[in-house]
Structure formats: structure tokens, C-alpha cells
Amino acid sequence: MKKEPLKAAKIEPKTIDQYYSYYSYICGKCKKGQYNLFLHRHLGDSLVLLGLKDIFEEKYQAPIHYLIQENQEVLAQMYGVTNYTTVDFSTLMDEPHLDWEFTPLEIDKYRENLCERIFPSVPQLDMPFIASPAAWVKERLGWDNFVDGWAKMLGLEAEKLPVPKNIPELSDELSGKLEAIGALDKIVLLAPEAQSFMFADSSFWPKLARRLQKQGYIVVTNAVNDANAIEGTHNLKMSVSDLIALGYRCHSIHSLRSGLCDCLVGRQDALTVYYTPEMFYKYLSLNACFELDRQVNEVTVSTVAKEIRHPFAALKKLNKLEAKKKSGS
Numbered sequence: 001m002k003k004e005p006l007k008a009a010k011i012e013p014k015t016i017d018q019y020y021s022y023y024s025y026i027c028g029k030c031k032k033g034q035y036n037l038f039l040h041r042h043l044g045d046s047l048v049l050l051g052l053k054d055i056f057e058e059k060y061q062a063p064i065h066y067l068i069q070e071n072q073e074v075l076a077q078m079y080g081v082t083n084y085t086t087v088d089f090s091t092l093m094d095e096p097h098l099d100w101e102f103t104p105l106e107i108d109k110y111r112e113n114l115c116e117r118i119f120p121s122v123p124q125l126d127m128p129f130i131a132s133p134a135a136w137v138k139e140r141l142g143w144d145n146f147v148d149g150w151a152k153m154l155g156l157e158a159e160k161l162p163v164p165k166n167i168p169e170l171s172d173e174l175s176g177k178l179e180a181i182g183a184l185d186k187i188v189l190l191a192p193e194a195q196s197f198m199f200a201d202s203s204f205w206p207k208l209a210r211r212l213q214k215q216g217y218i219v220v221t222n223a224v225n226d227a228n229a230i231e232g233t234h235n236l237k238m239s240v241s242d243l244i245a246l247g248y249r250c251h252s253i254h255s256l257r258s259g260l261c262d263c264l265v266g267r268q269d270a271l272t273v274y275y276t277p278e279m280f281y282k283y284l285s286l287n288a289c290f291e292l293d294r295q296v297n298e299v300t301v302s303t304v305a306k307e308i309r310h311p312f313a314a315l316k317k318l319n320k321l322e323a324k325k326k327s328g329s
Contacts, residue, residue, distance in 0.1 A: 022092045023118055026128045029085050031065045036128045037154075038067040040089070040115040043240065044259030046072050048150045048289075049131055050079045051161040056154055060123060067128060074241040075263065078164035092118075123154070145282070146262075147289045162291050163266040167248045174242045181234055182218040187250040190221045191243075192228050194258035204301070205230050208254060217251060247271075257284055265290045272297040 030036040035056070039046040046068065056064050066084035068076055076084045093111055102110065121132040131153040143149035144159055151158040170178070178184065192205045209219045209230050219233040222243055229235045238246065240263075247253050247264040254272045255261050261273050265286050273296055275281045282288070286296045 019092075019118055023128075025091070026067060026087060026119075029067055029087055030126060030128055031063075031085075032126050034063045034065040034083075035060060035123050035125060036065045036067060037123075038087070038115075038119060038128045038130050039069060039072065040119070040130050041112065042259040043072065043075065044146070044262035045131075045150065047075050047078070047164070047259070047262045048147055048161065049154075050075055050081050051147075051164070052151055052154060052156060052158060053079070053081055055151070055156050055158055059156060062125060071240050074168050074244060075164075077168065078166050078244075078263070080166055121153070143283070145288045146284055149283070160289060160291050164263075165266075167266070168241045168245045170245045170249065171239070171242050174236070174238060174246065177236060178220075178246070181220065184249050185251050186216070186218050187220050187246075188212050188217045189247055189250050189253045189255075190219060190230060190233065191253065191255035191258065191260050192221065192223060192230065193225065194256045206232075209233050212254075220246070220250070261286060261296075262289075265292070265296060268292050268294040268296060272299060275300045276302075 026038060037049065039049055050066065053064055063083055066076060066081060067087050068084050069089040070086045073084075073086050076082070092114075115130055116132045119128055119130045119132075121130055123129050131150055134149065134153065137143070137153050138149065141152050143152055147161055148159045178187070181187065190205060190209060205221075205228075209221075209232060212219050213232070219230070221230050221233045221235045222238055223229040223235050224237060243260065244263050247260070248267060252270045252272070253264055253267060255264070255274070257273050257275050257279055261271065264271055271286075273286060275284070275298065277300065281298070281300060285298060286292075287298060
């Protein structure tokens with residue numbers, strides 16, 4: 001269905017009062033005498049920051065209390081972290097007017113930029129803070145890999161993390177669906193989506209699915225966006241917990257490099273991760289970030305990825321849009 005023009009939608013962006021209200025809401029979730037880290041990014045980012053808990057507390061000599069998005073609670077459980085509070089992130093992130101003008105990847109960077117302007121990045125007792133700003137730390141300090149980058153944003157030193165040990169159980173709902181599909185040891189999970197990258201070659205995943213099916217496997221996909229669903233496969237829109245639970249129980253996983261890969265890194269050589277030349281392999285390599293007995297299959301493919309734009313691109317675009325609206329053109 002074709003979208004109506006933005007002007008006709010009559011959807012207004014949030015005001016500074018609404019942002020202040022959300023900041024106050026997060027402050028109300030903080031614990032006194034503790035450092036309160038708000039996990040404002042995606043699965044892999046949050047998993048790594050949870051994995052840095054002991055190193056953080058050793059340096060700062062005080063407990064770290066995590067403020068976790070509700071759909072990421074399972075990540076804390078995977079690392080055995082109990083000192084956390086779930087928060088409603090949608091209240092801040094729900095800005096429908098963005099959907100009329102920006103791509104999902106632009107919206108993601110806009111939201112990251114927004115959080116960096118609302119929340120401080122310097123750890124202080126009693127108050128919320130976020131691990132940020134990524135661009136500034138990279139330019140001033142440099143980083144060796146994904147873990148090292150997040151560690152430096154917290155003033156820490158770490159390059160590898162242990163694999164999380166506590167794996168979630170399959171929900172009854174998903175178990176019922178899987179029983180109707182086939183045996184777990186015959187299921188291969190395909191994960192074609194990521195928040196920061198997407199393949200421009202739309203034929204990559206269908207070709208892979210057909211090859212696996214010819215080998216006798218049942219192909220299950222997890223595509224949140226219907227446009228990324230793979231024809232001829234079982235597209236099950238799962239919760240984060242179920243997605244991870246299935247990933248640890250199925251035959252194997254093929255995934256575009258995303259935060260899900262960090263969560264499933266314990267599958268080691270049953271996990272195949274696809275990169276493109278634009279994906280900063282040296283920085284994102286799972287084998288360089290986690291302590292593994294057997295290496296993850298990390299494959300660089302020639303298909304060109306559509307990358308997110310510069311961190312401030314969405315903000316610049318929004319400013320132009322607002323200026324255009326004010327001028328009446």
C-alpha cells in the first residue's frame with residue numbers, strides 16, 4: 001500500500017519535554033550507590049556489555065546495574081547477570097513520523113544519535129549512562145575488535161569474552177510449531193537480516209536455501225521484515241529468546257553478520273556467518289572476540305552490501321525536512 005505524504009499524516013515529532021520525561025523515567029529505574037548502564041543498542045552490543053560486568057566492577061569498585069530493553073532480558077540470563085531492570089524502550093523510540101521519510105537503517109542511526117544526546121557516556125554513581133560515543137572513541141583511541149571497542153567506551157581493557165553458558169529453553173508455542181515442521185537435527189536456521197547491513201543481491205539467500213533443501217534439510221528462516229522472507233522456507237517470526245533457543249538446538253545456522261551471531265557464538269563450527277568486504281571483518285570477527293574451542297565458519301562473499309549511512313546522515317536529512325516544512329515548500 002502506498003504511503004500518504006508526510007504532511008497528510010499529521011504526525012508530529014517528539015518535543016523536548018517528552019525527551020525529558022523519558023530521561024526522568026530512566027533515572028527512576030536507577031539504583032543508588034551503583035553504576036546504571038542503559039543498554040540502548042542491539043543484541044550483540046548488549047550481550048558484549050553484559051559480558052564485561054566483572055571487569056567493569058573490578059575497575060570501578062562498585063556494582064553495575066543494567067537497564068535492559070524488555071526483549072533483551074534473555075541476554076542477561078545467558079551471562080548469569082541478575083542485577084538488572086527491564087525498561088520500556090519503545091516510549092523513546094516510537095516516532096512514527098520517521099517511517100514516512102527514512103529507511104530502517106537511517107532510522108536506526110537516528111535513534112543511536114538521539115540516545116547519545118540524551119544520556120551521558122561517563123559512568124557516574126546513581127545516574128544512568130550509556131556506552132558511547134562509538135565514533136569519537138574509534139577516532140581517538142582506535143580498537144582491535146568488537147569487544148575491544150565496547151570495552152574502551154567503558155574505560156576498560158578486554159579483547160575476548162567467554163561464551164555465554166545459560167541457554168534459554170524453547171517456548172511451548174515454538175516447540176509445537178517445530179514438531180509440525182520436522183526434527184530439530186534436520187532444521188537449518190537462516191537469518192538474513194541485520195540492523196547495520198543488508199545484502200544488495202536478493203538471490204543469495206534463496207540460492208542457499210535451495211541448496212540446503214536439496215541436501216535434505218528443512219530450512220527455517222527468521223525474517224522480521226516480510227520483504228526479506230525467503231520463498232519456500234518456513235518463516236517463523238520468533239521472540240529473541242526463542243530464536244536463540246532454536247539456534248542452539250537445530251542442526252546449524254547460516255546468518256548475515258548481526259547481533260544474533262554473537263548470541264549464537266557458542267555453536268562454534270555449526271554457525272556460518274557471512275560478511276561482505278564492507279563489513280569490517282577484522283573488527284567484527286567472532287573468532288577474534290570470543291574464547292572458542294572450535295572456530296565459527298566466517299565467510300566473506302562477493303555480493304555487495306547496502307551499508308548504513310554516516311551516523312549523522314539521518315539527522316541531517318531530518319533537519320532538511322523540518323526546514324522544508326517551515327518554509328512551506
